Amino acid sequence: MEVRDMEGLVAVVTGGASGIGAAIADALHARGARVAVLDRVGADSPYRILRCDVTRDDTVTTAITDVVSGLGRLDIVVNNAGIGAVGTVADNDDAEWLRVLDVNVLGAVRVSRAALPHLRKSPHAAIVNVCSIAATAGLPQRAVYSATKGAVLSLTQAMAADHVREGIRVNCVNPGTVDTPWVQRLLAAADDPVRERTALEARQPHGRLVTAQEVAHAVAYLASPLAASTTGTALAVDGGMAALRLRPPASADAQPAQPILA
Structure with missing residues (x-):
């Protein structure tokens, strides 16, 4: 069933030229929003594309101003x-830590800061941060990345508290391992890509990678006026990875085991 709950609203999606961001732009547009994509690179897109580097405050401010000037408002x-980033806490130098923090955490800060004056004028203002399962579960070889996503989770909750009385909702989505170009590059670089993909799929209880479209629909729900009482929430889209503790699967010829303990 078609849902047109965002008719008349204007949305900005950072990193929206490909992967999860492109799927989010599609999902918001399908619900009736006018979408502007902020990205460092251009792309063939049906949406308004603005060149923007979230590590540079000047380009962020200019892009947000251009969106409001061109589309008349900003709601989402x-x-x-x-x-x-890959590696343990010892594998990356300060420069790499600062590089990833600058994009993943301060990038969201810069965009939100520039958007707040415009969001305060909207009757349906919402910010949705794309966080990660890495914020709530310890993943091997992801120290830098996990630290930044943990910061995004805490930032989401703090911003929700700061702005709820201004009518601005702030939530985040925590995807599991998503089938994106970045994950595909990691798999291609593995010694045994097939075995590595199988391992990634197996650690998610539903047995497969998450799709970008599944993440996008979760973002669209949190951004929607239909979720007007939802703020300060982290919505997991991870096939049960954060919350479920399943017993190992039985072999094909074994009888199903009865749990001894709950």
């Missing part, structure tokens, strides 16, 4: 722009 901000 999706802080999706982010980068990955």
